[in-house]
Amino acid sequence: xxxxxxxxxxxxxxxxxxxxxxxxxxxxxxxxxxxxxxxxxxxxxxxxxxxxxxxxxxxxxxxxxxxxxxxxxxxxxxxxxxxxxxxxxxxxxxxxxxxxxxxxxxxxxxxxxxxxxxxxxxxxxxxxxxxxxxxxxxxxxxxxxxxxxxxxxxxxxxxxxxxxxxxxxxxxxxxxxxxxxxxxxxxxxxxxxxxxxxxxxxxxxxxxxxxxxxxxxxxxxxxxxxxxxxxxxxxxxxxxxxxxxxxxxxxxxxxxxxxxxxxxxxxxxxxxxxxxxxx
Amino acid sequence: xxxxxxxxxxxxxxxxxxxxxxxxxxxxxxxxxxxxxxxxxxxxxxxxxxxxxxxxxxxxxxxxxxxxxxxxxxxxxxxxxxxxxxxxxxxxxxxxxxxxxxxxxxxxxxxxxxxxxxxxxxxxxxxxxxxxxxxxxxxxxxxxxxxxxxxxxxxxxxxxxxxxxxxxxxxxxxxxxxxxxxxxxxxxxxxxxxxxxxxxxxxxxxxxxxxxxxxxxxxxxxxxxxxxxxxxxxxxxxxxxxxxxxxxxxxxxxxxxxxxxxxxxxxxxxxxxxxxxxxxxxxxxxxxxxxxxxxxxxxxx
Numbered sequence: 001x002x003x004x005x006x007x008x009x010x011x012x013x014x015x016x017x018x019x020x021x022x023x024x025x026x027x028x029x030x031x032x033x034x035x036x037x038x039x040x041x042x043x044x045x046x047x048x049x050x051x052x053x054x055x056x057x058x059x060x061x062x063x064x065x066x067x068x069x070x071x072x073x074x075x076x077x078x079x080x081x082x083x084x085x086x087x088x089x090x091x092x093x094x095x096x097x098x099x100x101x102x103x104x105x106x107x108x109x110x111x112x113x114x115x116x117x118x119x120x121x122x123x124x125x126x127x128x129x130x131x132x133x134x135x136x137x138x139x140x141x142x143x144x145x146x147x148x149x150x151x152x153x154x155x156x157x158x159x160x161x162x163x164x165x166x167x168x169x170x171x172x173x174x175x176x177x178x179x180x181x182x183x184x185x186x187x188x189x190x191x192x193x194x195x196x197x198x199x200x201x202x203x204x205x206x207x208x209x210x211x212x213x214x215x216x217x218x219x220x221x222x223x224x225x226x227x228x229x230x231x232x233x234x235x236x237x238x239x240x241x242x243x244x245x246x247x248x249x250x251x252x253x254x255x256x257x258x259x260x261x262x263x264x265x266x267x268x269x270x271x272x273x274x275x276x277x278x279x
Numbered sequence: 280x281x282x283x284x285x286x287x288x289x290x291x292x293x294x295x296x297x298x299x300x301x302x303x304x305x306x307x308x309x310x311x312x313x314x315x316x317x318x319x320x321x322x323x324x325x326x327x328x329x330x331x332x333x334x335x336x337x338x339x340x341x342x343x344x345x346x347x348x349x350x351x352x353x354x355x356x357x358x359x360x361x362x363x364x365x366x367x368x369x370x371x372x373x374x375x376x377x378x379x380x381x382x383x384x385x386x387x388x389x390x391x392x393x394x395x396x397x398x399x400x401x402x403x404x405x406x407x408x409x410x411x412x413x414x415x416x417x418x419x420x421x422x423x424x425x426x427x428x429x430x431x432x433x434x435x436x437x438x439x440x441x442x443x444x445x446x447x448x449x450x451x452x453x454x455x456x457x458x459x460x461x462x463x464x465x466x467x468x469x470x471x472x473x474x475x476x477x478x479x480x481x482x483x484x485x486x487x488x489x490x491x492x493x494x495x496x497x498x499x500x501x502x503x504x505x506x507x508x509x510x511x512x513x514x515x516x517x518x519x520x521x522x523x524x525x526x527x528x529x530x531x532x533x534x535x536x537x538x539x540x541x542x543x544x545x546x547x548x549x550x551x552x553x554x555x556x557x558x559x560x561x562x563x564x565x566x567x568x569x570x571x572x573x574x575x576x577x578x579x580x
Contacts, residue, residue, distance in 0.1 A: 013402040013403060014369075014370060014402060015369045015370060015372075015373040015400065015401060015402050016399065016400065016402070021399065021400060024396065024399050028388070028392075028396050031387070031388065031392070032387045032388065035387040035388075035423075036387050098384065101382070101383040101384045101386075102379065102381065102382035102383055102384045103384035103385075105349070105379060105382070106377075106379065106382055106384060106439070108349065109347060109348070109349070109372065109375070109377040109379070110372060110397065110400045110401075110443070111369035111370070111372040111373035111400050111401060111402075111443070112369070112400045113369055274349070
């Protein structure tokens with residue numbers, strides 16, 4: 001065989017780095033997210049809509065002798081839900097759509113490193129969360145007398161948000177392999193989020209739920225996110241409303257770290273770029 | 280190789296010493312019992328346009344997607360720009376351009392935004408406006424992907440495939456859904472890329488497209504390349520019987536011959552100069568293609 005396989009004449013310059021391209025991806029993810037009516041409505045406006053509806057219907061009810069209104073309890077739960085919406089729900093629905101419509105295949109065929117794609121997603125999740133939670137806090141503060149966090153509460157708010165977003169982002173990436181196609185994604189993912197909200201103390205007082213339901217919810221991150229957010233947005237007296245009589249922040253931290261590790265393992269093992277049977 | 284299908288001798292090897300962009304030997308890939316690639320051998324010479332023809336399910340897409348680094352292979356040697364596509368690197372990918380079938384992404388971005396974004400992935404991208412102009416989307420540059428027609432979407436796909444100044448461009452059925460005028464314009468675009476030295480591997484169902492664009496044509500059937508040659512010689516097309524037809528004594532006559540020139544000389548002498556209604560027909564690329572595919576099917580049964 002005397003034929004030769006071609007090599008580049010001169011070494012071509014290296015493609016742009018993973019981090020720089022990740023930042024470009026964040027820009028394109030945000031543009032796409034906020035231009036797409038579906039994601040704008042479901043991932044962004046829905047929590048605020050729910051907050052206003054629930055707040056108006058049950059807002060005045062006070063919870064036991066604490067003087068805390070259900071609206072305030074609910075605001076903390078919705079802020080925690082915001083983490084789940086903008087990360088887990090957003091990605092577990094959007095990634096199957098991107099697998100279906102050719103986005104993933106197209107970018108896989110470019111020199112963009114795969115990690116840049118995930119940087120883009122993480123950036124999108126953080127920006128969407130910050131925007132959403134800001135609006136939720138403002139609505140809660142001005143309409144339902146929810147006090148703004150102070151001092152160490154900000155610190156709790158920060159680590160709960162970051163750990164919650166990281167773990168739920170990883171879980172969303174891993175879960176994106178479950179829906180068979182784009183159409184099925186929202187039908188599978190939305191009920192999961194809803195069930196978690198019902199059982200984790202978002203729509204109902206957690207302490208009033210049946211024990212088996214509490215134990216079920218305690219397996220997942222949302223229950224711990226809501227509990228930690230109540231420690232941030234409700235007065236200390238609200239600890240009396242918790243099953244344990246305290247907010248159990250150390251336990252919240254441990255559970256979220258465990259889910260972060262679990263989410264990382266699950267996403268590394270199960271995430272796939274191609275549709276099934278195409279590799 | 281101990282057994283040869285009837286078609287294997289129709290594969291004309293590239294000249295020794297030719298610089299190859301793609302070299303494939305004995306490529307195998309099975310999905311369960313189905314052998315999508317069953318010993319594909321293929322060479323793509325640097326700078327040429329090679330058209331890959333074949334019926335659906337013949338292994339075209341599997342072969343190209345293995346070359347593009349999308350799918351793994353079960354066996355065989357594959358080299359694309361001197362690199363094993365099973366181990367893609369960003370540097371290797373920056374030298375390829377890929378235009379896939381059936382993309383429906385980028386609906387929320389304008390043409391200009393999409394092209395500019397993908398330009399940022401490459402070390403030496405082409406000029407964004409020039410690429411948009413070349414694919415004929417200048418007037419649509421501020422239109423979102425979801426508002427483009429099918430043909431315009433396809434041209435956006437091509438723009439994204441060539442923005443990185445690829446050495447090797449994969450085009451998978453690029454003109455499906457184009458009207459005749461758009462196809463002509465697209466052909467000019469491909470001819471232009473070729474003249475700039477881009478190697479192109481084109482998959483198509485249109486034989487006229489292959490005939491116009493391709494330097495060489497490879498026919499793939501049942502997981503193998505059964506014929507590969509320049510279009511006018513494919514499958515022994517240039518050596519097959521020519522049909523000479525003419526009008527003599529008010530009657531249409533025709534004759535099949537290996538020596539049409541000699542026959543025409545004879546006729547000219549007999550009929551005194553100009554031969555009325557003279558036609559010499561060789562089998563078209565389509566005739567050859569269909570007989571190759573048909574031949575192969577007979578072989579299998």
